[in-house]
Amino acid sequence: MTTEVLQVIRSDGSVQKKLEPTLSEEMLRKLYRTMVQVRALDEKGMLLQRTGKIGFYVPSGGQEASQVGAVAALDAGDWLFPTYRDPGMALWRGASFREMLAHEFGCAEDRSKGRQMPNHYAFREMKYVSISSPIATQIPQAVGAAMAAKYRKTKEIVLTSMGDGGTSEGDFHCGMNFAGVYKAPIVFYCQNNQWAISVPLSGQTASESISVKAKAYGFPGVTVDGNDVLAVYSAVRQAADRARAGGGPSFVEALTYRMGPHSSSDDPKRYRPAAEEEEWRQKDPIDRFRNYLKKQGIWTEAWEKETWDGVRADLNEATKQVEALGPPTISSMFDDVWSSIPPVLQEQKDSLIEYLKKGELKDLGGAFPL
Amino acid sequence: MATLTLLQAVNDGLRTEMRRDDRVVCLGEDIGINGGVFRATEGLQKEFGAERVIDTPLAESGIIGTAIGMALYGLKPVPEIQFMDFIYPAFDQIVSELAKFRYRSGGQFPSPVVIRTPYGGGIKGGHYHSQSAEAYFCHTPGIQVVIPSTPHDAKGLLASAIRGEDPVLFMEPKRIYRSIKGEVPEGEYTVPIGKAAIARPGTQVTIVAWGSMTHIALEAAEKAQEEKGVSCEVLDLRSLVPLDKAALLESVKKTGRVVIVCEAPRTGGYAGELSAIIAEEAIDSMEAPIVRVTGFDTPFPYTLEHAYMPNTGRILKAIDTVVNF
Ligand SMILES: Cc1ncc(C[n+]2csc(CCOP(=O)(O)OP(=O)(O)O)c2C)c(N)n1
Ligand SMILES: [Mg+2]
Numbered sequence: 040m041t042t043e044v045l046q047v048i049r050s051d052g053s054v055q056k057k058l059e060p061t062l063s064e065e066m067l068r069k070l071y072r073t074m075v076q077v078r079a080l081d082e083k084g085m086l087l088q089r090t091g092k093i094g095f096y097v098p099s100g101g102q103e104a105s106q107v108g109a110v111a112a113l114d115a116g117d118w119l120f121p122t123y124r125d126p127g128m129a130l131w132r133g134a135s136f137r138e139m140l141a142h143e144f145g146c147a148e149d150r151s152k153g154r155q156m157p158n159h160y161a162f163r164e165m166k167y168v169s170i171s172s173p174i175a176t177q178i179p180q181a182v183g184a185a186m187a188a189k190y191r192k193t194k195e196i197v198l199t200s201m202g203d204g205g206t207s208e209g210d211f212h213c214g215m216n217f218a219g220v221y222k223a224p225i226v227f228y229c230q231n232n233q234w235a236i237s238v239p240l241s242g243q244t245a246s247e248s249i250s251v252k253a254k255a256y257g258f259p260g261v262t263v264d265g266n267d268v269l270a271v272y273s274a275v276r277q278a279a280d281r282a283r284a285g286g287g288p289s290f291v292e293a294l295t296y297r298m299g300p301h302s303s304s305d306d307p308k309r310y311r312p313a314a315e316e317e318e319w320r321q322k323d324p325i326d327r328f329r330n331y332l333k334k335q336g337i338w339t340e341a342w343e344k345e346t347w348d349g350v351r352a353d354l355n356e357a358t359k360q361v362e363a364l365g366p367p368t369i370s371s372m373f374d375d376v377w378s379s380i381p382p383v384l385q386e387q388k389d390s391l392i393e394y395l396k397k398g399e400l401k402d403l404g405g406a407f408p409l
Numbered sequence: 410m411a412t413l414t415l416l417q418a419v420n421d422g423l424r425t426e427m428r429r430d431d432r433v434v435c436l437g438e439d440i441g442i443n444g445g446v447f448r449a450t451e452g453l454q455k456e457f458g459a460e461r462v463i464d465t466p467l468a469e470s471g472i473i474g475t476a477i478g479m480a481l482y483g484l485k486p487v488p489e490i491q492f493m494d495f496i497y498p499a500f501d502q503i504v505s506e507l508a509k510f511r512y513r514s515g516g517q518f519p520s521p522v523v524i525r526t527p528y529g530g531g532i533k534g535g536h537y538h539s540q541s542a543e544a545y546f547c548h549t550p551g552i553q554v555v556i557p558s559t560p561h562d563a564k565g566l567l568a569s570a571i572r573g574e575d576p577v578l579f580m581e582p583k584r585i586y587r588s589i590k591g592e593v594p595e596g597e598y599t600v601p602i603g604k605a606a607i608a609r610p611g612t613q614v615t616i617v618a619w620g621s622m623t624h625i626a627l628e629a630a631e632k633a634q635e636e637k638g639v640s641c642e643v644l645d646l647r648s649l650v651p652l653d654k655a656a657l658l659e660s661v662k663k664t665g666r667v668v669i670v671c672e673a674p675r676t677g678g679y680a681g682e683l684s685a686i687i688a689e690e691a692i693d694s695m696e697a698p699i700v701r702v703t704g705f706d707t708p709f710p711y712t713l714e715h716a717y718m719p720n721t722g723r724i725l726k727a728i729d730t731v732v733n734f
Contacts, residue, residue: 145712146712153711154710154712156535156537171537173494173497173537175467204467209468209498238466238467242466244466309442367713369713373705376706384705399722400722400726403722403723
């Protein structure tokens with residue numbers, strides 16, 4: 040038995056008409072532009088890491104269509120419980136490069152106040168929930184948010200993203216089970232990029248696909264070509280509509296590929312063949328969508344250049360701005376642990392700041408404001 | 410003798426024990442072809458095969474749960490948790506199961522699993538690649554907690570852990586994985602679990618530390634000698650559980666002044682336990698209150714990690730406090 044893989048755009052840009060979503064030209068252009076933004080941010084992020092300006096970076100090249108197609112299929116009020124490989128979901132909802140880079144640099148201006156490693160974004164007003172490194176923890180949380188939305192009858196739904204590796208954790212299975220039992224309005228969205236660091240999918244599951252797992256929890260699952268932004272859009276849209284209409288959870292598996300290393304600390308040459316990367320390079324999601332836009336008569340050489348130039352200019356400007364921003368104050372380390380600071384922690388804070396003021400612990404202060 | 414990094418010593422230790430005893434198997438995420446994300450298991454799958462060096466699915470409770478089953482069956486599993494920060498999905502398996510199997514079965518089902526895990530800050534890892542979570546496990550009867558600070562001890566303690574009859578949490582100070590080098594005997598040897606080491610002898614102040622903090626303590630001790638003429642003894646605990654109480658009390662009774670360094674958050678940390686033991690059993694010898702130099706009661710920060718981690722400046726400050734009391 041093999042799982043069917045839904046596709047809308049064939050590799051030559053031609054279309055399977057039955058599944059093609061009807062999207063405005065403006066929407067199609069925004070999809071493309073956001074995918075370009077993701078790729079450009081990726082290149083910049085890796086460069087900043089390689090030149091020692093930021094400490095770490097998680098590239099998501101190859102997964103642009105998977106990220107952007109999924110978020111685009113939701114309503115603006117729907118909640119996202121993403122992973123560290125979903126910058127496109129934030130960019131789609133309007134996060135600026137400045138905000139994203141302020142986070143990578145761990146500046147005072149970072150929404151998370153420099154407390155987390157790069158790529159662990161949090162955007163409250165976009166309902167882009169703070170990302171955790173521990174894999175799969177967001178899944179049952181997302182189900183809880185969906186249960187709450189159902190209780191409040193808001194018609195908002197939740198999408199939680201995960202990697203193929205994430206589906207091995209216990210949190211994945213209990214999240215799926217709760218969602219099935221409570222008919223929670225949620226879309227489980229797995230970007231199956233074939234690898235969890237060095238472990239290939241075959242080392243992760245003996246299941247014929249990931250989406251088939253949904254069946255055992257009592258709801259439908261589909262597999263789509265994750266490098267086909269319109270296939271992703273269509274599948275997630277259908278799942279979202281179903282959730283919104285009270286039909287309960289669905290599972291969407293997007294087949295894609297992590298073109299780069301797992302992170303700036305990883306070297307994929309140690310564990311995967313270059314030929315495999317090359318094979319997937321031929322399936323590049325941006326190239327695929329470009330072919331489609333060409334066929335639709337939307338794409339021109341001039342627009343391509345304008346899009347890339349515009350995105351790169353924004354990114355360079357944002358980088359310049361962020362490089363001039365300062366780090367968080369040392370005192371800020373003690374904020375937000377609780378809703379208000381308890382006396383014992385206040386004491387710890389006071390004694391550290393007092394030492395620093397006296398200049399006795401110069402080695403700590405340095406360029407850092409108190 | 411070869412000069413090895415702490416990381417190479419761990420690798421050498423695993424290889425040596427696997428050659429010695431075919432019951433020893435390793436399992437964990439990315440430990441096979443990739444040799445572990447830090448390369449602690451580099452080359453082991455090649456030498457011992459994929460049945461003894463097992464790349465597991467991404468599930469820590471699965472890793473520890475299956476390791477327990479293997480141990481019950483008679484193997485000597487050495488699971489790796491990729492970062493200590495990711496040990497929590499396995500917390501139930503460790504705390505409720507692994508640590509209690511022997512006791513709850515009246516001694517019928519011992520479960521000698523050795524969990525290796527890199528821990529600690531100082532690598533710009535932020536919240537989830539920096540934690541020092543020893544206190545949770547020290548609070549759990551039935552599992553030993555061992556933390557080496559030198560390549561020699563890393564290999565020797567790992568051998569003792571693998572040959573021992575009890576479950577061990579073997580915490581590897583990743584901050585000094587590559588920066589600390591030392592002489593390591595080739596082949597088999599053991600360093601006993603439950604014995605502290607005097608990393609530097611001294612007479613006026615005892616600095617108690619473990620893992621990577623031992624090296625910060627040593628730096629501070631050197632500076633205290635040079636800059637202030639204060640002689641500090643650095644006691645490297647090596648095992649937190651079982652604790653070498655005799656060595657601790659002996660040093661403290663000699664110096665009468667104690668600084669305890671612990672990079673974990675302060676409240677409920679192991680430094681508190683040590684302080685209580687000293688207060689209960691050596692108060693008569695004390696010339697000054699015990700001073701702890703610890704992480705703060707906040708999650709581990711990213712940009713500000715240098716301000717969070719105990720450093721030589723804060724230890725010197727503490728030395729001043731106990732000397733000038
Ligand atoms: C609980 C937990 N265990 C281990 C890790 C270390 N780790 C980080 S990412 C990763 C692989 C994740 O693979 P996958 O879910 O497929 O997502 P991808 O990185 O491919 O997007 C691992 C093992 C972690 N972050 N959390
Ligand atoms: Mg993956």
